[in-house]
Amino acid sequence: MIPATFEYVRPTTVEEAAQILRNAAGDDVKLLAGGQSLLPLLRLRLAYPAALIDIGRIDELRGVRDEPDHVYIAAMTTHDEVVKSAVVQEQCPLVALATAQVADPAVRHRGTFGGSMAHADPAGDLPAVALALDMTFVVLSADGTREIPAAEFFVDYLETALEPGEILLGAKVPKLGPGWGFHYEKFHRTAQAWAIVGVAAAVKRDNGTISEGRIALTNMGTVPVRAFAAERRLPGVPITNGYGELREAVSVAAEGTDPPTDLHGRPDYRRHLAVVLTERAVRQAAV
């Protein structure tokens, strides 16, 4: 299909973009980031926005900054830039690990970190990472800026806490300090396909056992889900030759989830996968 007609504007500052958004209040306008999710919707005529505001030429929306207690990733940083960022690789490797598994190189060169979060596709890989790492999103509107913790950001299927008129500027990724290991386990049928289930794991190691773990699941509901029940059982699980205990601990990984059904998997299969993949993710993160 080919998209319906729309207006197109390309501001050069975030303030200008926020002003355009405010003036458009009531109209169906959309921010255009990398276009990798939005353009397919337009082409399939599942979305008919009156105007697109292209934020691709706003310099301040790009790049990664190393701050004392967090890493700041600006919204328009492409997946490829995130994967290649030395700061991300060193300070928040889980983000790099997961982003490297998003789609294919062509998509990663256009798709953006912020676009993935704002789009909030439950099959997207990065929202679960945001949840596992307790990221904080920084948001701007014509009224000023505010911060939204990841746990409150993902509201429903393709729906976030962003208000109309708000632009996602970027995210603060807390530095967790020494002793943490990470892994993102993605299960999908082809290399460039979306996750059937994904598991983001951050595990703190202490003297041969797990002292703390954070687990977030991709595509196990309309929003990414923290597997709190499994997390609670992780402290004290031995890292070496303790896989029996690990399996036991993560057997509740799918508790409280409401996975979707589609051509790639029905809910019972996804729940089963969540457990298997959580064990693998935690094991990988712990070694």
Added chain:
Amino acid sequence: MTDTLPEAEIGRARRRKEDGRLITGRTLWTDNIQLPGMLYIAFLRSPMAHARITRVDTSAAKTQPGVVAVFSGQDLADEQGSLPCAWPVTEDIVIPDHPPMAVGTVRYVGEAVACVVATDRYKAADALDAIEIDYEPLPAVLDMNEALAEGATPVHEGGNRSFTWQFGTGDVDAAFRDAPVVIERTYVQQRLIPSAMEPRAVVAQTDGDTYTVHSATQIPHVLRVMLAATTGIPEHKLRVVAPDVGGGFGSKLQVTAEEVLALLITKRLGRPVKWTESRSEGNLTVHHGRDQIQRISLAASADGVLRGVKVDLLADMGAYLMLVTPGIPLLGAFMYTGVYKMDAYDFTCTGVFTTKMPTDAYRGAGRPEATYAIERAMDELAHEIGVDPLEIRRRNWIKHEEFPYATAGGLTYDSGNYEAATDRALALFGYDKLRAEQSDRRDRNDSVQLGIGVSTYTEMCGLAPSRVLGSLRYGAGGWEHATVRMLPTGKVEVVTGTSPHGQGHETAWSQIVADALGVPFEDVAVLHGDTASAPRGMDTYGSRSLVVGGIAVLQACEKVKENARQVAAHLLECSPDDLEFTGGAFRVRGTGAAKTIQEVALATFAAHNLPDGFEPQLDAGSTFDPEAFSFPHGTHLCAIEVDTETGESKIRSYVAVDDIGNVVNPLIVEGQVHGGIAQGIAQALYEEAVYDTDGNLLTTTMADYLIPSAADLPDFTTDRTVTPATSNPLGVKGVGEAGTIASTPAVVNAIVDALSPYGIRDVAMPCTPERVWRAIQGGTS
């Protein structure tokens, strides 16, 4: 192949001449064509699988910006005719009327019901929303068995059975009577969607008297004849061009509604029109492939020696019969006996109408289905009597010294050496070591199980002897034409009736000509795909181009050479018999005197000094109609790791040893084999067109219809044995479909082998992780 040249071109791994322009896109694709005053067509397609159209109102759409015309099926009912089916496989076959745009009733989701013609493609798409159509739903007919049941909703008046076609040799009842071992299995060939890189596109134009259609088609020649017959535009006023075409896999072996309508609309409006499909539109409406339910029975002796094979097939035609829809399962009918000897064979196929997109040719067309069923069933036989799958094959296959061999499938295989191909494959694969690892994993109850799959395939290709096609009631012949022209400067133009859409004919034909005429590879140009410049041809499908079209090129070269010999003898003042032709020159035996073919070409052009009565030209055409099909064969071995916790199957190694006879260009062969294997693996593991219970296609995008990419596939280990075909002078066999035919059963056999400790004997294709996991749950509980 009579001359020995210093450096033979045939057999060289030449890089393809055409790739520069194809890869950079600096060429003419149909969608690139821009003509003054061009209009764009967009189709409104049925959202219902089966319904009566009770009201059509196009008036609002006609007033939309940029709209020039709007047509419904009814508006064109008097002139749109019926899309052709050229293969009425039986005398009493039901071939329903197939209007390019539906009139009165729609029979599948995606069927065109109306179209908008506008000044740009966006306006055309926008205006579709303004067309009003009311439907009165009828029951969808989706399941073949239900479609044939008493009281089923008829898709067409006259019921849902299109035809039943039967074939047999020997006394099959005797073979099954008291047979110590009988294996009976049912396999399902899921529905597939051909996914060529270039979507379908068509441009039609007219000067008021003559018509030109550019189409992304595999069959410009067939299309011209069929468009003339369908629209009534006389054939000599109609030119069809297939410019560079980006793949087809059979999907562009078709006469489509869109091509017919583009031509009729340009005729009505007098302006050029273009239509290009989107990928989702393509998934809905490019003809689909496979979709058969196969019941296969083997009768064997106690030690697994085959006595007979019975096959009962239901083939889903979809809602209509398209160009060769009913013939596709028949192309497999002769191949269910595979590489094996037996006394008797029986085949029955019933074509069934459903409310789905029509099916038709898809890479392999009939033979992948046949090969799958027999190669899966042979594994079952091996399992049943407790021998290795390779051993059961050795006990049954035709031995190399037995060729030519008349099979129970009714064909005579001219040549083959299954032992040699299998030995080579085993050596490359490390069969025994993998079996040892398999048993170790089984003993350890490892969560990752190893499976080994075997496929010793053969296939018939190179369509085909015209007489055989005639006996199968096919609507055309199977010959191919080539013309070879010597230009004054000694360069050569080849006009071929084949229609390459990615195969590399320009390169391969150049190699054939270079050897035959002793001219440099670079000095040969190949023209194709335009009925104005290449008027005679039967086009490209069924792995036919080299074994039929390539031979025509060779024969035309021989004629040119004979013409040139006359001129050379005249110039050298000797008898033609005194000349030998080597290294591109005619040489007088025993003396140093010679004339190069280029010198002869120039002398002929000048025509100052030619033999008396000699027409001043060297050019020649040849039309080749083969006596027989070609029968490539080979052994494919696949090792798969099945993760029993997730159900995921990962191919660990894949060995393909193919015997395609002599090879013109090993690099092109390698490409065909790799792509073919990938496509067969795709059927085994990934691809499936899924309709929901209302008849809506769920797999309309590539997020749902999964196609593997290089990242999902292992490195293939490929090799060849060479048993030249005796049915053509180059000793070549077709290779375009072999990989696809061979690989699907190798993969599924490997998965079933991995899962056999769980008591699993089959997994439905595609063997998705979820399906494998569920099979394991069922198998252990």
